Amino acid sequence: MERFTIFAPMLMRWEFLIFCALVAVTLVQLFYYLFFFRRVAFYKPAPKVNSQQHPVSVVICARDEDENLARHLPGVLVQEYATTNEVIVVNDNSLDDSKYILAELQKTFKKLQIVDLTQEAKMIAGKKFPLSIGIKEAKHEIVLLTDADCVPASEHWMFKMQDAFSNGVEVALGYGAYTKMPGLLNKIIRFETFHTALQYFGYALAGKPYMGVGRNLAYKKNLFFKNKGFSSINHIASGDDDLFINKVANKHNTTVVLDPEAFTLSNPKRSWKEWMRQKNRHYSTGKFYKSSHKFLLGLYTFSFFLFYPLFIATAITFDWRWSLIPLVVRLVTQAIIWNKAMKRLGENDLFSLFLFWDIWMFIYYIIFAPALWKKPRKSWN
Template identity: 50%
Template sequence: MLYNLGLIAFYSFATVAGIQILYYLIVFSRVAFYRRTFDVDAEPESQFSVIICAKDEELNLQKNLPSVLLQRFHDKKNPSYEVIVVNDNSEDDTKYYLRSIEAGYPHYRHIEIKQPAKFIPGKKFPLSMGIRSAKFENILLTDADCKPGSTYWLALMSQGFTDGKEIVLGYSPYVKKPGLLNKVIRYETYFSALQYLGFALSGVTYMGVGRNLAYKRELFSRQKGFTAHHHIASGDDDLFVNAAANRHNVGVVINKQAFTYSEPKTSWKKWFHQKTRHMSTGKHYRFSHKFLLGLFSLTHFLFYPLFIASIFYQPMMVYVLSIFGGKMLLQSVITFMAMKKLDEGDLFKFSWFMDAFMCLYYVILTPALLFKSKNRW
């Protein structure tokens, strides 16, 4: 009986490890060995509308908006970009700040929304208003609490629109700070990006992050905006990309100067609330995407328990240790390279611990998939 259980545990472990290895080799290695280069001095070939939706974001706008307004993205003959801030029923002094800077930036304007949109929760309505009012075909989105990594952010993201691409995915890490919570937040953000960027580079795009995301206005119109999921508070970024993306119309820009940086949450409770709200949209993804993500999460979750169960099966101990060591070596190489690409290299020394922690993360946050998110930003 014990022999049979040990054999079952071993073969289960070998299968799970094999599936994990395939994900790292086929999908995640594309981020680790991303090779595309960009020219920050290239003359803009198209014009852009940068759109930021804000709700009670006066302080964040004061800190971050100037960096968006001072991008080095100028055509010698025509203004190459505009910045639109949509103020969605703010109760602080956001509107006064937005008015106060109008004279200093001719390529900037703001829109005031004074009445909440009925039956359209979240920021989908203000974002739709911003896109409708945009002058240019190319739309680049970020948030009020995001700061571009350089004055070349827009120039670099614009270079993702090549070869008929209609969507460009960027990366938006969190600012590095001391403490365990900061490391967990940043690792989870990296781990999420490893997946959505890796799958996008594999031709299977399932999401984007609105803190650093670009797409064509014509694509937005063709998809009828957010109509298909306007009743869901979240999903203005990932659900739209999930529906609009195909194998050929998505570009990826991985360059430190093209990142946008956000301030991380300062308490476990706030971070947990943020993640449960974001994860609640996953159940609306395409079935094929849910299957691929679910298979990875399930095998990731089972890997360590099955390793522990298998290691006690003496006849196969050498094989168990070999499989474990091989998988972890491959994972470490790809993790090291991917973290360097995404400017998260300082997290590498914690990567094995964080990888095991993600198993607990699945257990804690998976119930979010079963409940409706609250209808708010």
């Protein structure tokens, strides 16, 4: 009993420090939600006096995508856009019926331009080479990118995306959503897509753009060639979208397009194995981001990861009533911003699982943390 009495003040000190650590982590989380993510939740586009219609080149790379081209490409070709535009499909060494489907579509849609590649580019991983060829072939300054498995959410996608190019804008970040389907995996994929978008849109709106997604992205052709295209990242399998944007985007030349008519839709992976392989490949490029972006993204992830262990430790060792204060403040702030942002991005059906998503992200970071140290796989997509 005497020994316990001596060490009691020390134990109380460490218990209090655990509580202080919980408060500190909560404050870090609140900083991200109130400084970055609220900009997406409460986004209001600046009113435009008039809209412009610039000539646009849509560039799509495809390898063995005959079914997707037949199903989705017409949605790009029938866009309501009166000004000059073209759709360039780079058929990259496909072994399926892609060339026949493209030839048939070209008979109906004269603006469809087909570039057939029959040789692989040595020492250039992924789809950077075919994408570079497509951008080089583009006749117009504004290049709008999407994938063969994507379809625009509306016939005004092209207009909405190009309308962002004014007042020095050179990069426009769009939202690439996934189709709603039954099952938990579909919801998990859509939530992860939403959560990623909450970050890259929020950072961009705060003047710290760090990535975009190739499913829905536009930039100026001159910006691409001024920065020597993908030359600095040709050795990395992924990164034709996020790493390139990480290199060229800044607070002066980048904007976001959050109009639902400017979204694209694609079918998500159908198996856990395929989805995990895709996410591991994507996260393996994060190590190549700018240092400031890695710090911000890492601090957010670390604070998210620490919150629940510190909450449990505080509830057990200090006082469970005190531990509820940071928990409630964080959850209420998070719920308000997630709810508004989900409505903004058309994912509002996911909000009913709010508490599940919060705990899931803790598990998610454990699953994919090793990807940050893995060498990227040299796969095409």
